[in-house]
Amino acid sequence: MDKLQYxxxxxxGGPAGLSAASAAYDAGERSILVLxxxxxxxxxxxxxxxxxxxxxxxxxxxxxxxxxxxxxDFLMERGIAYKSDTMVVSVSAGEDGMKEVAxxxxxxxxxxxxxxxxxxxxxxxxxxxxxxxxxxxxxAGIFSAGTAQRLxxxxxxxxxxxxxxxxxxxxxxxxxxxxxxEGAKVLVCAELMPYSGGLKRNIVQxxxxxxxxxxxxxxxxxxxxxxxxEGVVIAEVGPDRKPIPGTEEHxxxxxxxxxxxxxxxxxxxxxxxxxxxxxxxGPIVNESLETSVPGVFAAGNVLHVHDLVDYVSEEANxxxxxxxxxxxxxxxxxxxxxxxxxxxAVSGGIRYTVPACVDPGKIAxxxxxRFRVGEILRNRKVVLYLDGExxxxxxxxxxxxxxxxxxxxxKKELNRHPDLKSIEIKVEEG
Amino acid sequence: MEHKELTCIGxxxxxxxxxxxxxxxxxxxxxxxxxxxxxxxARKEVTAPTRIVTSSVRVYGSxxxxxxxxLKTASDVPKSKVMDVIRDLAGVSVPCPVQIGDVLLRxxxxxxxxxxxxxxxx
Numbered sequence: 001m002d003k004l005q006y007x008x009x010x011x012x013g014g015p016a017g018l019s020a021a022s023a024a025y026d027a028g029e030r031s032i033l034v035l036x037x038x039x040x041x042x043x044x045x046x047x048x049x050x051x052x053x054x055x056x057x058x059x060x061x062x063x064x065x066x067x068x069x070x071x072x073d074f075l076m077e078r079g080i081a082y083k084s085d086t087m088v089v090s091v092s093a094g095e096d097g098m099k100e101v102a103x104x105x106x107x108x109x110x111x112x113x114x115x116x117x118x119x120x121x122x123x124x125x126x127x128x129x130x131x132x133x134x135x136x137x138x139x140a141g142i143f144s145a146g147t148a149q150r151l152x153x154x155x156x157x158x159x160x161x162x163x164x165x166x167x168x169x170x171x172x173x174x175x176x177x178x179x180x181x182e183g184a185k186v187l188v189c190a191e192l193m194p195y196s197g198g199l200k201r202n203i204v205q206x207x208x209x210x211x212x213x214x215x216x217x218x219x220x221x222x223x224x225x226x227x228x229x230e231g232v233v234i235a236e237v238g239p240d241r242k243p244i245p246g247t248e249e250h251x252x253x254x255x256x257x258x259x260x261x262x263x264x265x266x267x268x269x270x271x272x273x274x275x276x277x278x279x280x281x282g283p284i285v286n287e288s289l290e291t292s293v294p295g296v297f298a299a300g301n302v303l304h305v306h307d308l309v310d311y312v313s314e315e316a317n318x319x320x321x322x323x324x325x326x327x328x329x330x331x332x333x334x335x336x337x338x339x340x341x342x343x344x345a346v347s348g349g350i351r352y353t354v355p356a357c358v359d360p361g362k363i364a365x366x367x368x369x370r371f372r373v374g375e376i377l378r379n380r381k382v383v384l385y386l387d388g389e390x391x392x393x394x395x396x397x398x399x400x401x402x403x404x405x406x407x408x409x410x411k412k413e414l415n416r417h418p419d420l421k422s423i424e425i426k427v428e429e430g
Numbered sequence: 431m432e433h434k435e436l437t438c439i440g441x442x443x444x445x446x447x448x449x450x451x452x453x454x455x456x457x458x459x460x461x462x463x464x465x466x467x468x469x470x471x472a473r474k475e476v477t478a479p480t481r482i483v484t485s486s487v488r489v490y491g492s493x494x495x496x497x498x499x500x501l502k503t504a505s506d507v508p509k510s511k512v513m514d515v516i517r518d519l520a521g522v523s524v525p526c527p528v529q530i531g532d533v534l535l536r537x538x539x540x541x542x543x544x545x546x547x548x549x550x551x552x
Contacts, residue, residue: 049500049548051482065500065549069530153486156498171437181485181516201439205481208437209509281451397464398443 003114006081007031007327009101011088011268012121014043014314015309016070018301020119025078029327033113034075034082035103041075041084042068043123045182045309047150050174052201056310063357067309086111090119091272093293097330099272102263116330117295117323118268120283124301126171127261133414134220145171145239145259149178157180160255164232166220167188168196168203170260170307177206179257186210187251189232192241195376197261197402199307219243220256230252262305272296279352280304286341287358288322289315295330297323304354304370307404311370316352342420348380348427349373351401358409360420366410374429381430382407386417386425390411395430432456434476436545440467447472461496483515487534496551499528503518507541514539527552 008024010017013036021034040046044146045053048064058070075082086105093099126144141149143159149171151157163184165172168191176186189207194217196203207214215234221243222233236247240264264282266274275292276281282303282403285290299319300312341357355372369384377399384392385409391413399405407425414420432451437444443464449472457476460469476547482505486498507515518539528534528551535545 046549049486049502053503061482063500063548065529069460069550153500154496154498155485156488181483200437200441200444203444204437204439209481209512222548268512397441 003100003112005031005114006033007115008033008117008119008120008323009033009099009113009410010119011091011101012036012043012300012302013038013041013082013084013122014121014123014300015045015068016120016123016319017119017121017158018042018068018075019313019316019395020073020121020299020320020323021080021082021298022071022078023317024324025080025320027321027324029324032080033115034080035086035088035101036082036084037087040087041072041082043147047146047153049153050178053309056308057313064309071313083108083111085393087269091268093272093296097295099295101405104421115327117297119299119300119319119323120266120274120291121294121300121380122265122268122302124262124264124305126258127263129258132166132260134223134256136223137226139223139225139227139229140237141225141255142223143255143257145169145175145257148175148255148257152178152182158184158231160184160253162187162253163255163257164220164247164251165257165259166252167191167259167261168198168214169199169259169261170202170255172196173202173206175257175259176212177210177398180210180212184255184383186212187253188213188215188234190215190220192219192237192269193217195400195402199402221248223256223377229256232256262301263307264302266302269298274298277352277356280354284356285354287362289319289355290322290326295323295326297326304352304372307342307402311404314368315370341425344369345422346371346426347424349375349377349399350427353425358423360414360417363409363411363414366408368406369409369425370404370406370427372401372404374401376400377427379407379430381428383426383428384409384413385421385422385424385426386413386420387419391416399427434474436475438471439464439469440465449473449476451476479509481509481512482506484548485514485516485519487519489526489528490523492526493552496526496549499524499534499547499551501534501545503538503541504533504544504546507539507543511539511541515541515545520528521543541550 045064045068053067089105103111118339235243297319300318434449436447460472484502486500532547
C-alpha cells in the first residue's frame, strides 16, 4: 500500500490546528494536510455560541462559530488541504525521521500517510462522572457540561428541566445561563474548591444575572434515581475536601451537569512515545513547542488547557512556524533534540510553564512563557531570573488557578547572558 | 438612598463593589474598587446594564448535517430585555442557506436591535 506523503500533517481541525496550518503556510510551507475527526472544521468553537472570543486576536467580540469561520476562511484562501470525518488511529516515528500516520474514514478506508513534521492539535475532553467518586445508580440525566452544550446548541435538544451543576468551570457557568434561557431552572452550582475555576465575567453574567447561587466548598455526595435522576444531595466540604456530616442539602432535579475539569487528549502522543508532563497531562515542549520527538510539535488544549481561544491561536501560530522551519532544515541537519536546552525552574506557587525548556538561540525577538499558579495568590510579583539576575518583573494584584498567566523572555535580555545556564521564574511577595 | 453590591468583571481580582444611589437612581459613590475600571464598570452596570444575547434556532432545507443556526443580537440590548429577546425567538425557524451576518429577526423585542446569524449553513 502506497503511503501518501506530505511535509506537514496536523492532527485536529479546531482552533489550534487551523491556526497552525495557516501559520505554516505563511512561513512558506505548501505541503500541508489537516485531519479532523468531526464533519465540520472548527472543533469545540462550533458549540460555543456565546460571545467573548477574539478580543485579543481581532480586537472585536465574536461568538465561537464566527471566530472559527475566520480561521476556516484563512485555510480556504490558502487552499490548504484537509480531510474531515477522518480519525487518526496511530502515529509513529521512523528512524529516518519520517513520521507515519494511520487514519480511517468512510471514503478512503484506511489511510497510511507520511510526513516530515507533525503538529498535535487534538484538544481536550471533559472529565466524566467515572472520574469522580459519587455513589448511586447510573440513571439518565447526568451529562458533562460540554455534552449538554452540544445537545442544546447544535442538536437542538434541551437535556433537562431542573438542573444542578457540579463544578464551576467556564463551560458549566456558560451552560447555567444557556439552560436558563432555554427554559430550564438551574437550582445551584456547587464547587468543591473554595474558589471558582471559571472566569469572573462568567460568574457575574451567567450566575449572578439569573440569581443562580454558587456554593463554594460544596460537592455532590449522592445522586438519587434509578432510571432518571430524581435529585442530588450536596454537602459542604472541609479544608480536606471531605464532606462535613450534617451539612447535606437535598435538591429535587432531573439533571446533573458536570463541569469538573478538562483532560488533554493525548492517546496518540503517548503511542508515539512523546514525553509527557504529569502536571498538564500534555507533552513537554521546548521554545519551538517541539516535543521530545524531533519534528513533532504540539499546541492548544492538547498541550495544556487554555481559558481563551486567542491564546490557543497565538500558541498554534508558533507551532506552525516552528514546523515550517523544521521542514526547511529537514535534509540539511539533524535536529538538536532537547538535550542542550535550559530547563525553566519555577517556585512560589507556579505549577508549570509552557514551554518547559529553552534554547536561547532559537528565540527570534521574544518568547511568551505561559504558566498557572496552584492557588489564589494576592499582591505578588512574578520575576524572571537569568543566571540569578532579574531580567523581567511584573506586579500582580491577584493570580488565580483559573486564569493563565504569562511573562515575556526577550532577545534583548538573552543577549546580556551569552553563556546562559539557568532560567528561573519566581512568584515573590510584594 | 439606595445601595447595591456588584462583583467587578474587569480582572481576576473580582472586587466587591458597593454602589450608593440617590433617590433618582443616580450614582453618588462607588467604593470597594481598587482601580478606575471598577468605578466605570459599576456606574454602567447600575444605571444602564446591557448584554449581547446569543442563542440558536432551527434551520430547514440544509444540505448538510446542521439542524440549528447560532445567532446573536447585533449589538448590546438592555439587560432587562434579555428574556424578552429569548421569548421572541421561540418558535423561529429559518430557511437555508444562511450566511454569517444575515438578519434572522428585525427589531427583536422592540429593542431596535436585529438578531443576526453567527454561522454559515448551506
